[in-house]
Structures are given as C-alpha cells and as structure tokens.
Amino acid sequence: MVEEPRAKMIKVYIMGKEYEVPEGLTIMKAMEYAGYRFIRGSGCRAGFCGACGTIFRKKGEYKFRTALACQTTIEDGMYLTELPFVPANKAVYSIGELTAAPATIVSLYPEIARCVSCNTCTKACPQDLQVMDFIQAALRGDVEKAAVLSFDCLQCGLCAARCPADIVHYHVAQLARRLYGKYVSPRSPHLEERNKEIEAGKFDEEMDKFTKMDLEELKKSYTERDIEK
Amino acid sequence: MKIPYYPGCTLKSTAKNFEDTTVAVSDALGIELLELERWNCCGTVYCLASDDLMHQLAPVRNLIRVQEMGFDRVTTLCSMCYNTLEQANQLVKEDSEKLEKMNSFMDQEEDYKGGVTVTHYLTLLKEEIGFENLPVKTPLKGLTVVPYYGCLLLRPEEVSIDNPENPTIMAELLEALGACVVDHPYKLECCGSYHTVDHKDVVCEKTYSILSSAQKRGAEAVVLSCPLCEFNLDFRQKDLEKELAPVPVLYFSQLLALSLGLDGNLGFDQHYVNPEPLLKKKGLLR
C-alpha cells in the first residue's frame, strides 16, 4: 500500500485561536480548512471584489499588516482576522446634479480636509495604490488625478479602517471616478454617431439577415467576411 | 534662476489667480518656478503641541520632496503654507530626536536631512531681484493702496519675513510699482482666519475693522498674500454691504503683473468685489 504524501502543516491563529493547516493555502482557504464557512467576507476569490480585507501580524513582529485573504499565502505563526465590513460614511448624491467643480468632492466628504498626510492608507492598500496622493488630489479639486490614481481600487476598506482622520478613501475615489467619467473624460463622438445610426435603423436589415441564418450560413458568412473594408 | 515652488491646496482652486499671476511674473523676471512634482497639503497651521509628531509629518514630507529634487530652497506664496512649512522646518532642525522619529515613521521616504530653507516669494523678489530693479511698464500711478500682512507672515518672530510690529516689505514693493501706499494700524491684525467656517460673525467684525481703517486712511484697495485673508476680507464683504463701501482686495502678484505690463487674465473674476472698475478708472487697465 502506497502512503499518500502529506502536506507540511503550519500553525495559524484565526481570531486568536490556533489551528494547524497545510502550508501553501491562502488565508481564505486556511480559514475554510479550519472549519469556517464564509457567508460574508468572501466573493470572487480572485483578488478583484475587495470582500476579503484582512488584518494580520507575522510571527515575531509587532506591525499590523493588511492584505486580501484570497490572495495571500499563509505563513507559520500568522495571527489574523478578516474585516468583512467597514462601517464607512457614504455621502448621498445624485451624480446628474453634480459638476466636476474643484469643491464638489470636499463638499460631499469634508472629512478629507482632515488628512494629515501620514500615508497610513497607502501602506494599507493591497493594490499598492498611491492612496494618500489621490486623497490629496481630491482635496485640491483635481478630479482627474484622483480618478486616474484610484482606478484599480477594489473598495476593500482597509485604508478607511486604518485612517486616523476617519476618511473613507474608496467612497471619495468612487465619486472622483464617477465625476471624471461623466463630466471630464473626453467624449467619443464616433460612439454617439454610431448610436444615432442604430436608432435610425441603419443596421436593422443586416441584423435581421444574420438572426435568420442557420449555423452553417453564419459560419460561412464569418469566415468569408471582408476584413479589409 | 530655478527654484522649487510649493503651491498649497488653495492656490490650485479658489486662489488660482494668485498662482497664475505669480507664474506669469516669474516668467517675465527669469525665475523658473519648479512646482514640486508630488506634494501634499502642508496642514495650514503649525501644530503647537510639544508631543504631537503626526501633524508635523505633512510639512516635513514636502521638505523631503524639495530635497529629492536636489534643491535646498523652496518658495511659497500662501502665508499659511509659508508659516507651517518654516515653523516645522525649524522644529526638526533644532530637535534631532523628533526628526529621527519622523524619518523612521516615514519609512517610504528618504530621510529629511534638515537642509532646506523656506523662502516666501516676497523675500525672494527682494533678495534675488530687488524691488527697484523690477521692469515696471505701467506704474500704478494714482492708485492708493494699503498692504495687509495678516498674522502668519510676521509671527512668531522666528519665521517673520520682516519686523513683526512694523513690517515694510510689501509697502516697499508697492511703492516700487508706483502706487501710493498708506499705512494703517490694522495691517498686521488677524482677519479671524479659520473662524470663517463656523464663527462668521467674528470674521465679519475683523473685516469691518480692517477695511474701515484702511478706507479712513484713503486706501482704494487692499493688497495681501494669503488666500484665507483674501476670502475673509473680500467675500465676507457680502455681509457688510450696508456698513461698508466695497473695497477691492488683491494679491500682490496681480498688481505686480499689471505693473509689469503682462498680458493675459489677471484673475479678477475670482474675486467677490471686482477690482476692474477701480483699475479702469485709474487708467491702469487697457
């Protein structure tokens, strides 16, 4: 009888309780191995949705570190807890009634004027974004810079959880991106033109022809299409 | 000459005219202002607690930016930025233990070595160019003005750009530009500063005292160097319409640009009391 190879086991501390889990797992998988079932704090499991923000310490260290549970491999002696929700302030507004004026963002989130430039938010960000810089851009009304710098934000909330000034960086950034997209970024005139053409029925006949074709005709149409036009 | 320039948040929004006119003037005088590539809000007020290092980070981080650029000098326009940067600078130059703690905390930055000097633009103009050497094309003849320093350009003494009780630097500049300068006892009286947010009445009292004193001495306009003072003395006149005839409030750089004959928008539309009628009446606006 062949013995199945066993994974090396390491110790992790989940909410203060010690568990032995196989090494090489992500924090999220380790928590599930230990018996936790996620009904909050888990989403895409692919580092994109920001649901699994986690605060942890490494063995022998004093520093609080932050990361996404689904993207971070456990280490021996890791001391962790997930933060499935951050009770952050969210301004209520109607994007259609705003303008991208310099004072719009600070008028909806005046707490950004409390930023002390300590850079704690930047250090907390699992996406390595320049968080302090986009908050500073928002404070001085540079909507474009705030939008561009915060583009990859996952809204995990780890920045807000650590901020001494109680700023909600990800809500501020979302407002900046919405203002940028609606009022600042250049419009695509060809898109608007194309929309008008579609509404005028320019493509109705062709669409009708294709939807009525059978699979073989469709395939033939595709492979014989005129690419050079 | 090239010199790093720290704008501060307000010069990018409500006081953009202050920045724009200064940049235009600097171009004309051969001063290249190099805006710090990456800067943060300085904090606007110097933290006065002996144990608080967190609120010193903001100004010191900006001084690191100057160091990163390879320069040992930075200039700024806003009185509050000037005061905060310079007081913080002096603190860390004197207290190496505090500096070490701050440098250690800002572990993503290079260490600040304490080698930067903060120079207000007025001092820069006086020392590097000399007011008498300014190439004035349109002397501000017939315009009677009063310089308003406010508090933070002059106090505390350690950071003062002039004599804290009897400053003359702005008067010297305005006289060199051909204006008639009158003195007034409220030239260094605080405008009420940040009370404009939640104690508007306190500010309106100060606005009234300062402007009526200036008017009594024949001043037709007030000249200053701080966007908060400008807001308080200019925009708060809205609540004093019954008590006070309107007084235009201008940044020194706007009059400087005007007298140097520079074309372009002098940013008068960003004021509450429009200075154009007065300047047109004096034949100073084309």
Next chain:
Amino acid sequence: MIPKISEDTTLLEKVEELSGEKVYSCHKCGKCSAGCPIGAAMDLRPHQVIEFIQADDWTVLNSKTIWLCASCFQCAVRCPKDVDLTKVMEALRLLILRSNIDQIEINKIKREELEKLPPVALVSNFRKSTS
C-alpha cells in the same frame, strides 16, 4: 465640558507639559489681552485664562475664549516674559479634543458653504476644532 483626565495632575502641570511653556512666568501685565484681535468677543481675556491655569481652575475649559482664539501669535510676540500664549491656548484645546470632544460637526456644515470655502479654511478649522 471638562473632560476626565485619568492622571493625578494639576491643570498647570498638564498645560506646561503639552505646551512646553512656563505658565508661572506670567505676571498678568495684560499686553496679550491688549493686542488680542478677538479679545472683544471672548468671555475670558487671555491673561485671565492664565490666571485660571495658575489657580488650577479646570473650569477654564468651559470658556468660549479657547475656541475663539485664532492662533495669530500676537500675544506670543508681545509677551515680555516670553510666554507663548498661543501654545498655552492650544494645550487647553487639546485637553478637550483629545478626550474625543469635537467642537464642530463637519457633516452639518451646509454644502453651499463647503462649495465656497477655500480648502485652507476647512483644513485649518478642522485641525483646530476636531480630533
């Protein structure tokens, strides 16, 4: 609102520690109060505030004066005994702020006001009146 300070300390000791100033040096000449731009609106004049501190009277923390101070440094420049009263006022404010008692509710400021106020006004106000 007098916050609870857990240490067994006099007001004078606490203020001197936070401000780094020798409050006992003040001999109440009144030059600070004479030069204070906001003096007329205050309930206690600046030199009277010093009196309270020297007398270990914590009720000074209830005064409007410490919040009406505009940190203009006029008193500090004029004091013949080199007492930086600006720092003393800040120390009194911090005793309250550091107990998590803010003086302004940021989210109650009207949006129209926030849209007009220069950033420098908001940043400096919040620094002085929130913790």
